[in-house]
């Protein structure tokens with residue numbers, strides 16, 4: 001995938017700030033520290049455009065990145081950070097919930113998990129909830145470079161089992177270190193926006 005242009009657009013804290021140009025959006029959810037910013041940077045071939053917030057979970061905003069003037073990558077706040085107050089958690093819920101339910105240009109949701117670990121309770125809730133709203137979704141299992149190749153299959157199976165994924169649901173093995181999975185993920189993204 002040739003990246004001609006990639007830029008940060010806005011940290012939206014209210015829906016009125018979302019872009020109005022009608023371009024397709026690919027959203028990313030995952031727990032804090034799972035590797036979401038690294039993945040976004042790798043997808044865009046930029047080193048530091050997406051940044052993990054220094055206080056994970058504190059900023060409740062949707063970060064918009066525009067790629068090649070044709071697709072937005074929309075980064076949700078990382079969830080599952082223990083120190084976030086209940087009020088913030090509720091705010092997170094409301095913002096993400098109304099985005100997912102109402103955003104017509106949302107074409108695909110990426111749920112980012114760590115390939116080394118079983119998905120958390122929060123991951124499971126997010127998965128079930130996205131399924132409930134019938135949002136096209138791909139699970140991205142990142143940090144693949146951190147375990148030996150011989151164990152990938154076992155871990156991918158564990159993720160499928162824990163999330164109770166259907167046979168036709170996709171998991172993409174990814175590494176922001178090596179770029180593994182990048183081409184596959186871009187293909188899936190392009191398929192979703194041309195459907």
Ligand code: GDP
Pocket residue numbers: 030031032033034035036037038039051052053056078142143144145146174175176177178
């Ligand atoms: P975020 O909070 O989900 O945005 O997570 P970050 O992208 O900031 O990543 C959290 C930590 O994991 C950082 O130290 C990254 O360098 C590291 N990391 C993220 N993705 C990978 C990966 O694919 N491979 C390896 N080895 N480390 C990664």
